[in-house]
């Protein structure tokens with residue numbers, strides 16, 4: 001079976017964007033692929049973390065993975081920092097990546113603007129650690145949202161470069177964006193920006209652990225337009241189009257179907273219906289989340305087994321690379 005790699009940083013509460021863009025697809029592909037789902041805690045420390053919250057967020061993230069239906073019997077779930085080969089391969093790939101390539105990464109540019117007090121080398125290096133995550137397992141595909149596309153293109157370039165020097169060492173991974181409508185969920189208050197867990201205004205983000213009242217409040221306040229008609233037009237009606245994307249992704253109904261259904265509906269009623277759809281999905285997820293989250297030793301056990309399985313694959317591959325380079 002082909003290998004799929006995907007990961008999320010446990011830096012804060014996960015968002016509806018993370019869920020719709022990635023997590024919601026994970027359980028459905030488990031039978032068709034060998035799935036490797038990582039909790040990218042090494043990536044998280046590129047921005048400063050409150051260590052108490054960080055510890056909690058890492059386990060919360062794991063419990064969300066499980067609540068979404070990822071089955072540890074079928075898929076490998078592991079904590080990135082528990083498999084040291086990621087850092088080993090990261091260093092090697094550093095030596096095959098150009099400064100200019102990293103300078104072009106749009107996420108680095110925007111993150112260093114927001115984070116101007118702490119533009120550390122880790123933040124700059126971030127995409128190469130991602131490349132190491134992916135290439136270490138000879139992944140066939142990488143499941144991501146739209147914003148990570150440039151990083152995977154870089155990964156492909158690094159792999160090609162390495163292969164052209166030393167033979168067919170790395171599999172060149174394909175980008176896997178399961179659904180273009182769900183690949184970029186936008187901020188509720190500024191629908192031209194991505195919904196992001198690090199947004200300073202929490203009203204622009206739906207968190208997976210938000211309760212029903214909060215969801216209704218945030219959706220009600222979301223920015224739309226003064227036109228009053230519900231249809232998809234990403235340029236002129238970015239807010240409504242984003243809400244349609246969310247509705248479509250969570251219900252499986254097509255945008256066209258929704259446009260027909262809501263032809264005569266007011267924004268207010270549409271938002272109310274959407275808030276209900278979101279809450280229903282989140283309630284179900286949260287119920288399972290709180291169950292798994294309370295099983296501390298079970299969670300630890302899953303991480304132990306996951307790291308063991310991941311390490312086994314990683315060790316084999318890193319040895320090949322070390323041998324090639326006479327290390």
Ligand code: TYM
Pocket residue numbers: 005006007008009010017018020021022040043129130131133134142143144145146147148182183184185186194195196
């Ligand atoms: P992170 O935590 O920023 O995002 C995790 C995944 O969620 C997707 N995503 C979204 N999708 C749709 N709409 C949104 N608003 C939205 N926000 C986030 C992201 O595209 C991403 O797929 N650095 C990676 C984590 C990582 C990784 C990897 C991913 C580490 N190593 C190797 C793939 C392969 C990241 O963006 O995390």
